[in-house]
Amino acid sequence: MSAARTPSPQTVAVLQAFLKAPGEWRYGYDISRETGLKSGTLYPVLIRLADEKFLEATWEASEPGKPPRHLYRLTFDGRQFARQHAPRRTGRRARYQAVGEAKS
Amino acid sequence: MLRELDFVETDWEGLVWVLGSAGVLLRYSIQDSVRAVVCKGVGLWQQQSPQRMLGKAAELTIGLLVSAGVLFGCVYGLRSLAPLLFPGWHLENRAWAQCLAVVFIPEAIFASGAVVLWWRRRVMAKGILLGALTLLTHFVVYFTTHG
Numbered sequence: 001m002s003a004a005r006t007p008s009p010q011t012v013a014v015l016q017a018f019l020k021a022p023g024e025w026r027y028g029y030d031i032s033r034e035t036g037l038k039s040g041t042l043y044p045v046l047i048r049l050a051d052e053k054f055l056e057a058t059w060e061a062s063e064p065g066k067p068p069r070h071l072y073r074l075t076f077d078g079r080q081f082a083r084q085h086a087p088r089r090t091g092r093r094a095r096y097q098a099v100g101e102a103k104s
Numbered sequence: 105m106l107r108e109l110d111f112v113e114t115d116w117e118g119l120v121w122v123l124g125s126a127g128v129l130l131r132y133s134i135q136d137s138v139r140a141v142v143c144k145g146v147g148l149w150q151q152q153s154p155q156r157m158l159g160k161a162a163e164l165t166i167g168l169l170v171s172a173g174v175l176f177g178c179v180y181g182l183r184s185l186a187p188l189l190f191p192g193w194h195l196e197n198r199a200w201a202q203c204l205a206v207v208f209i210p211e212a213i214f215a216s217g218a219v220v221l222w223w224r225r226r227v228m229a230k231g232i233l234l235g236a237l238t239l240l241t242h243f244v245v246y247f248t249t250h251g
Contacts, residue, residue, distance in 0.1 A: 029108035029121075040124030043105060047132070062107070069107045 007085050010037055014045050015086035018055075018074045022082075025058065025071035046072060054078030105129070160227045167231015170217070175210045175239060182206070207243050211236055 007015065013035040018026065020034075032042050049055035056075050059068040074082060105125040112118040182205035186195040195201040214236035221229040 027108065027111075028105065029111050032108075032121075038124045039105065039108075039121045040127045043125065043128045044131075047128075066110070067107045070105070 008045075010035075010041055011045050011049070012086040013037065014042065014049070015074075015078075015082035018072075019079070019082050019086060022074050022079050025060075025073045028070060028072065031072070049078065052081075054081050163225060163227040164231040164234070167221075167225075167228040167233075168235050169231075170228070171210075171214055171232045171235025171239075174213050174217075175206070175235070178205045178210045178213075207239065210239060214239075 014031060014037070017031050017034045028039070028042060028046065031037075031046075032039060035042070037045070046055060046057075050057055050072075054075055055072050055078050058071050058073075060071050062068050105128070106122065109118055109121060112121050182201060183196055186193070186201070186205075214232050218229040218232045218236070221232065
């Protein structure tokens with residue numbers, strides 16, 4: 001997904017979810033709950049965004065014996081890309097619209 | 105990915121999450137394995153984009169098809185044109201003419217084509233050489249088993 005290619009509705013929904021708190025690290029499951037996207041759809045989007053350097057990932061240390069959790073955050077280029085292709089929506093109605101568009 | 109399972113609320117959602125995650129892991133592991141095998145096979149760097157890899161795979165296929173076409177042309181030439189051009193010679197029934205038409209002439213064409221294309225279309229040249237190698241292998245196996 002280059003900067004010239006229009007992102008899919010699912011990618012737009014993910015970008016909008018990240019834009020709500022652009023500097024914050026987010027868990028994949030939180031993004032899934034917010035966008036309504038299942039893991040099979042969400043993670044390819046996250047991987048593509050990370051490959052394009054729009055998203056950065058890190059591991060969160062967890063309890064001993066449990067694997068660490070992955071955290072994601074928009075990069076500077078990612079924020080610019082998100083603002084260009086996924087204008088931030090506010091309010092409950094906007095969130096439902098984003099989820100509905102992502103599901104359709 | 106699967107670590108998120110600890111935070112999924114219901115069993116059904118957990119099952120859907122696991123199945124989706126397993127699908128993603130399988131898809132990307134297959135994609136990476138195929139890319140590694142194809143890249144190694146045609147001497148490509150693994151960092152090539154999928155579009156470029158598809159282009160190279162298409163070039164390799166064209167090379168193979170060209171070699172198949174040349175072989176078909178040589179066999180067709182022997183079966184159809186030789187009786188017209190040399191009617192009394194019955195070349196289509198002579199073993200040396202068959203070897204010439206089916207093996208030596210095509211192999212010579214493959215080798216020259218590969219040399220000509222090597223510097224401009226290397227992957228296509230490799231496809232032609234692959235066809236040549238297949239024909240040569242078939243020739244060797246045939247003559248060792250049939251005498």
